[in-house]
Amino acid sequence: MQVEQFLEGSAVLYPEKVALVHGSQRFSYGQIDREANRLAHALVMAGVKRGDRVVIYLTNSVEAVLAIFATLKAGAVFVVLNATTKQDKLVYVLNNCRAAAMITWGGKLPSDPAAWAETIHLRSVFISSASATQEDAARSAGKQVFRVEDIRNSTGEGLAPAKSCIDIDLAALIYTSGSTGRPKGVMLTHLNIVSAATSITTYLENTADDVVINVLPLAFDYGLYQLLMMFKMGGTLVLLDSFAFPQVVLDLVVRECVTGFPIVPTISAMLLQMDLSKYAFPKLRYISNTAAALPVEHIKQLRALFPHVKLYSMYGLTECKRVSYLPPDQLDVRPSSVGRGMPNEEVYIVDESGNRVGPGVPGELVIRGSNVMKGYWELPEETDRCLKPGPLPGERVLYSGDLFRSDEEGYLYFIGRKDDIIKTRGEKVSPREVEDVIYTLEGVAEVAVIGVPDPILGSAIKAVLTLRPGAQITKQDVLRHCSTHLEDFMMPRIVEFQASLPKTESGKISKRMIADEHRGSQQLAASPLEEPVAP
Amino acid sequence: MRRPEIEREIYDFVIANFLFGQTTDLEPGDSLLERGVIDSTGVLELVAFLEERYAIKVEDNEVIPDNLDSTGSIANYVNRKLSCVL
Numbered sequence: 090m091q092v093e094q095f096l097e098g099s100a101v102l103y104p105e106k107v108a109l110v111h112g113s114q115r116f117s118y119g120q121i122d123r124e125a126n127r128l129a130h131a132l133v134m135a136g137v138k139r140g141d142r143v144v145i146y147l148t149n150s151v152e153a154v155l156a157i158f159a160t161l162k163a164g165a166v167f168v169v170l171n172a173t174t175k176q177d178k179l180v181y182v183l184n185n186c187r188a189a190a191m192i193t194w195g196g197k198l199p200s201d202p203a204a205w206a207e208t209i210h211l212r213s214v215f216i217s218s219a220s221a222t223q224e225d226a227a228r229s230a231g232k233q234v235f236r237v238e239d240i241r242n243s244t245g246e247g248l249a250p251a252k253s254c255i256d257i258d259l260a261a262l263i264y265t266s267g268s269t270g271r272p273k274g275v276m277l278t279h280l281n282i283v284s285a286a287t288s289i290t291t292y293l294e295n296t297a298d299d300v301v302i303n304v305l306p307l308a309f310d311y312g313l314y315q316l317l318m319m320f321k322m323g324g325t326l327v328l329l330d331s332f333a334f335p336q337v338v339l340d341l342v343v344r345e346c347v348t349g350f351p352i353v354p355t356i357s358a359m360l361l362q363m364d365l366s367k368y369a370f371p372k373l374r375y376i377s378n379t380a381a382a383l384p385v386e387h388i389k390q391l392r393a394l395f396p397h398v399k400l401y402s403m404y405g406l407t408e409c410k411r412v413s414y415l416p417p418d419q420l421d422v423r424p425s426s427v428g429r430g431m432p433n434e435e436v437y438i439v440d441e442s443g444n445r446v447g448p449g450v451p452g453e454l455v456i457r458g459s460n461v462m463k464g465y466w467e468l469p470e471e472t473d474r475c476l477k478p479g480p481l482p483g484e485r486v487l488y489s490g491d492l493f494r495s496d497e498e499g500y501l502y503f504i505g506r507k508d509d510i511i512k513t514r515g516e517k518v519s520p521r522e523v524e525d526v527i528y529t530l531e532g533v534a535e536v537a538v539i540g541v542p543d544p545i546l547g548s549a550i551k552a553v554l555t556l557r558p559g560a561q562i563t564k565q566d567v568l569r570h571c572s573t574h575l576e577d578f579m580m581p582r583i584v585e586f587q588a589s590l591p592k593t594e595s596g597k598i599s600k601r602m603i604a605d606e607h608r609g610s611q612q613l614a615a616s617p618l619e620e621p622v623a624p
Numbered sequence: 625m626r627r628p629e630i631e632r633e634i635y636d637f638v639i640a641n642f643l644f645g646q647t648t649d650l651e652p653g654d655s656l657l658e659r660g661v662i663d664s665t666g667v668l669e670l671v672a673f674l675e676e677r678y679a680i681k682v683e684d685n686e687v688i689p690d691n692l693d694s695t696g697s698i699a700n701y702v703n704r705k706l707s708c709v710l
Contacts, residue, residue, distance in 0.1 A: 173660055197660070333657055333664040336688050359664065363684045514665070545665060569644035577663050 091279040092260045093161035095286070095321040096122055097249065103297065103323045110327045110345060111151050118323070121154065123247035128159035128215070130250055131240045132190060135213040135233055139164035139253040141189040142262060145307075146179060148172040148196070149330045152217050152237055153307050154316060156192040161260060164253035165189070168262045168274070171308040172197070173577040176204060178272070183208045186262055186274055186466060192237065195219030198227075205230030215240070256280040262466055263310055265407045266510060270521035274466030275407045282317065285410035285460040288431040290318050292414055293349070293375060293401065297323035300372075301349040302342055304332040304356070309516060310407050311379055315351055332356050339368055348374040353515030357387045358545045365394050379403040379411070380515030381547045382503060385424045392420070402427055404503065407517075408475065409461045409487050412436060412454065413501055426500040434458035436501070438493050443477070451494045451504055456487040509600060511540035513548045516578045520550075520600075523581065526574045527552060527567060532560025535590050537598045541583065541607050549582040553603055555589055625706065630678075631699035637673055638695055642666055652696030657689070667692065674698070680705045 096118070099108065104119035137143060143160040145167055147153040153169070160167040168186055170179065176199065183191065187210040195218045199205065205227050214227045217237035224234050254260075260282050262274035301319050303326060305312030319326040327345050332338055332355075342350060350373060352360075357378065376391065376398055383391075383402055391400055400420060404427035405411040413436060415428030430436035437445050438452040446452045457479055464472035479486035492504040511518045520538035527536045535555045540548030556562055564584040571580055591602035631652065639645060642661050656662040662670065670692060671682045680702065691701040 173663075196658070330657065331664050333662065333667045334688055334692070336685055355665070359668070545668065565640070565645050569646055572644050572646070577660070 090283050091161065091252070091254060091256055092282050092317065093125075093158050093249075095317060096125065096158050099297075099320055099323040106297075106323065107325050108320065109151060109154055110325065111149075111329075114151065116151060118320075121151075121158070122249075124241045125155045125158040125162060126247045126249045127240050127243055127245050128155050128192075128237070129162035130245060131215070131235060132159060132163040132165065132213075133250050135190060135215075135235065137163050137165050137189050137213070140258065141165045142168055142186040144179075144183055144186070144188040144191040144193075145169045146172065146174065146191060146193040146197075147307075148194070149303070149307055149312070149328050150194075151328075152192070152194065154328070155237075155241070156215075157307070157313075157316070158320075160192075162249045164250070164258075166259045166262055168264070169308045169313060170264070171306050171576050171578075175574050175576070177574060178576070180207045182264055182272065182274075183211050189213065190215065193217075195223055198223045200226050202226045202229040205232060208232075254279065256283065259463070261313075263308075263313075263407050266517045266519035266522060267465075267471065269471075270519055270525045272519075272522070273468055273471060276463040276466055277410075278463055281410070281460055281462060284433065284458065286314060286318050286321050288433050288458075288460065289314065289411055289414075290322055291432045292416075293318075293377065295319075295322045295324065295349070299324035299348045299374070300327060300345055301325070301351065302327040302329070302338065302345070302347045303351065304329045304338055305351065305353070305515075310410055311351060311353070311405070311515070314410065332359065335359055335363060339365075342370060342373065343368065346372040348372055349377070350375070351377045351379075353378065353380040354383050354387065354547050355514045355545055357383055357391060361387060361390050370395060370398065373398050375399040375401060375417075377401040377403055377414075379405050381512045382425070382427065388420060388424055404428070404501070406456075406487070406489055406491075407462075408489075409434075409456045409458065411460070412456055412489065415500070419500070423496065423500055426496070426502055428501060429499055430456075430458075434460060438495055438501075439488075448495050448497045448499075451492055453507065454489040454491050454493040454501065456489060457484075461485075461487045509539075511538075511548050511550060513540065513543075513546050513550055514578050515547070518550060518579050523550060523552065523571070523575065523579055526571055527554065529574075530562065530567065530570045532557050532562045534560075535598060537590055537600055537603050538581070539600050539604050539607070541604070541611075543582070546582070550580065551583040551585065551607065552581040553585045553587055553590060555587055625678075627699055627703045630702050630706075631695060633677070634698045634702070635695045637677075638662075638670075641669065641673070650695070652699070653694050655689070655693050656695075657693055670698070674702060678702050678706060 100118040100122035108118040109116040143165045145156040190213040192215040200222045213233040215235045256279040260279045261277045264272040267273040303315040399417040402415040413428040435457040440452045475488045476485040490507045523538045534557045541551045543549035567584045591599045593599045
């Protein structure tokens, strides 16, 4: 099976049913399928071939949904980027995956032809809501430019292009933070995605009657899978851009009779700050949480507020989508566990030599299943570091980089990361990537980026800097510089200047000592070194 | 405090806190969310600023785009709240 068949199958079974709700707009499966077919033909006509990469740089919108399925229908590989990605990273990804086409909108597109000149492989740009100046800029840089509105409104017969892929072909690249600082493209085949979506919808007991609300970016696999899984089941997806206005989201949960609400701990922290007593959510069947563990106190409060709602604690990695889930009936028994492997997947813990360890012994979690990625795009060494030989000859299994222990019954407990990747707002951030950006600011001598505990964000990003003699740099300068290079979720929340950074005996910056200093300053409560980012 | 003064303060806060002093063509009617100026944690910071600066209580049901999604609408909202207090 191929991923676009999620849509195609539901369009046959439920052509008139509402597939997608976005703002005041409602789209049926038949309509989405027809419009995605038109866009797929336009991609093919523009020269997009089987296996080509198509970058989708859009906010959560019907255009993004159409773009994902149109890319697959054209036999190509979709690469969804966060809509807050800045130009230098956008160019990096376009060139890294040698995207043949990009589907985007006028919101952030440059009006300067020079900005397009660096995208040397990109041939075609499909734009919605763009100005003539923006379209001309792309054209004058030699790109073919197509208007998405014109394609959607065209009167083609609406059949899909002939299928060219098999299920071990790539369906998606999902860029994720890497410890080297550069984002890595996780290669996912149709089989990987279909396997993961099947396992997850099985344990969530999803049906065509489900209505799921998604406020998470489609560039984040947790958000993306809400779309894929609802379309697989023939359910309805209510799509929003963010959780910025919680009241709007909660009103939609009521109005659209939402049955499934995927959250990350930041959302639960925001929800629990509100007075939720006026909401009953009688139709809500489940809340799922992943990306970082939900604090046990949040679990208690959510269950007290919504006793009829099943709460799923889950854990996953982009490299295999999902690793484990805790069956809701186990929440009271072992609230701090992230559960066990999902259906059709094996998970186990190994020591440093790769030998399986018993209950209670910490080790690295290993994942085995058809949901495990093919590797990182054109990074064989990084791939070999996490895909290692498995039980069968020639087989490779995923080493998660996360330390776990299990209990006597095989339930998993997260201990920590083996590397220094920061989890903030449910997303992974490489400290190195943030440091690399700050180092490009004139006058910075040294910088170390760490994650520090934060009640809303999980971890907040803290940057500690030293300056070159005579340099005059303020916090505002650092933040302004970061905001022009980093996605929103990668922005430091705390910026601190020091005369020098603590070093190890070998002279390397010691992040452990910086983290200890932070903890010490918090315990003193006075925290004189730390001022809020606000002016 | 008069409305133009409130609007100026709010505009300055948004520029300093969310755009870090970048020069911008942000208009009072522009959607902060659509322009990518503010996100979910940004709204929390904005609410905290309004409550502290203007000594008002921003109720849960007032955290909606009609009140908080542009510097102009924020100024109108604060102006209304202050009028009620008086």
